[in-house]
Amino acid sequence: MAANLIDGKAIAATIREEVAAEVSKLKEEGISPKLAVVLVGDDPASVVYANSKKNAGTKLGFEFELFHLPGSTQEEEVIALIEKLNGDETVHGIMVELPLPKHISKERVMKTVSPLKDVDGVHPINRGYILSGEEGLFPATPESCIEVIKRSGLPIAGKHAVIVGRGETVGKPLVFMILKENATVTVCHSRTPDLAYHTRQADILIAAVGKAKMIKADMIKPGAVVVDAGINEIDGGICGDVDFEAAKEVAGWITPVPGGVGSLTTALIYRNVLKGIRLQRQQQ
Numbered sequence: 001m002a003a004n005l006i007d008g009k010a011i012a013a014t015i016r017e018e019v020a021a022e023v024s025k026l027k028e029e030g031i032s033p034k035l036a037v038v039l040v041g042d043d044p045a046s047v048v049y050a051n052s053k054k055n056a057g058t059k060l061g062f063e064f065e066l067f068h069l070p071g072s073t074q075e076e077e078v079i080a081l082i083e084k085l086n087g088d089e090t091v092h093g094i095m096v097e098l099p100l101p102k103h104i105s106k107e108r109v110m111k112t113v114s115p116l117k118d119v120d121g122v123h124p125i126n127r128g129y130i131l132s133g134e135e136g137l138f139p140a141t142p143e144s145c146i147e148v149i150k151r152s153g154l155p156i157a158g159k160h161a162v163i164v165g166r167g168e169t170v171g172k173p174l175v176f177m178i179l180k181e182n183a184t185v186t187v188c189h190s191r192t193p194d195l196a197y198h199t200r201q202a203d204i205l206i207a208a209v210g211k212a213k214m215i216k217a218d219m220i221k222p223g224a225v226v227v228d229a230g231i232n233e234i235d236g237g238i239c240g241d242v243d244f245e246a247a248k249e250v251a252g253w254i255t256p257v258p259g260g261v262g263s264l265t266t267a268l269i270y271r272n273v274l275k276g277i278r279l280q281r282q283q284q
Contacts, residue, residue: 003226003251004152008144008263011151015267016060022274023061034063035093035119035273036085040078040104041071046097053095056266062273065091075104079112086114092280093119093273116280119272121173130176135279137272142174144264145206145227146181148255154204154225157182162202164188164195164241165209170229174206195219205251207241217246226251229261 023033035057039050050066057064067081078100085091094117100106110118115125121139129136149156161183165171171187179185188198189209196219199205204225207215212232220226230241240257248254255261 003248003254005248006148006152006227006253006255006260008148008255008260011148012263012267014151015147015264015271019267019271019274020060026274026277027061031277032063032090033061033093033273033277034065034091035095035270036065036067036088036091037095037097038067038069038078038081038085039097040069040073041101043097043099046099050097053266053269057270060270062270063090071101073101073104075108078104078109082109082112086112086117091117092277093117093269095119095269116283117276119269119276121272127173130173133176133180137276137279138177139169139173140265140268140272141170141208141229141261142177143268144261145170145174145208145229146177147264147268148227148261149204149225150181152253154253156204158184159203159225160184160186160201161204161206162186162188162199163206163208164199164215165207165229167208167210170208174208178204178206209241211241212239213241213243215242215247217243217250220247220250222250223252224250226254227261228255228257231257231262 026033037050039046054064085094094113096109110122115123118126118137121137126136130138161178163171163174166187166189175185175187186198188195199219200221202221202224206227208229210230212234226247228240228242232239238258
């Protein structure tokens, strides 16, 4: 029996409706939520992402400003711009598009962004809040993994969640975010012997390793929830870390790629802008 499909696009549409409603309320209070995006250089993918964020934000009622700097811009100039945006009360969220040119320190730039405006959830303080369980701004992709499960009406508490991948972007933050939902968590990675042994124990299996179709059908516990956070280019198309066609015959619930986890990320970034506004108000 084929798995139930978790429709990321439909879930994203619901989140966008919630976000747009909150934007309308803020505007009635005289607050116009604004996201500032800093782009250094002309990386083609980054330009596309920045423009797609602008289009998505405009539809939701956000103000949007793109600071597109030449690739030759010096690190100190980028940091000065971010510090200016930190102090600008009309800017509620700041996002730095990656990759940055090689002569600019990603770590130093990311640390400069105010934790209260860090909609990507990459500042060390926000990473610390993930570990401590305090409220902060958290990265969109791990949040998306949890949202697709919860909004499908599937329980997390008491379930055995196996995460394949320990990357800084998805795997590591997801460990503590799903632990907060009271799952029992196992983390697997490239040094894990007999990976399939572990994945077959999972009630919830999350793939975030960046290797096309790595998770095969015989690695999945029958009836498990399978969340694919991978995105890989193959044969001119896009696929996830899960061998979807085979896996859907074993899993109980499964996310497709595309149309799954990735569908939510932009909506969750804008939801983080709104969360940032709440956190900023608490600091006043």
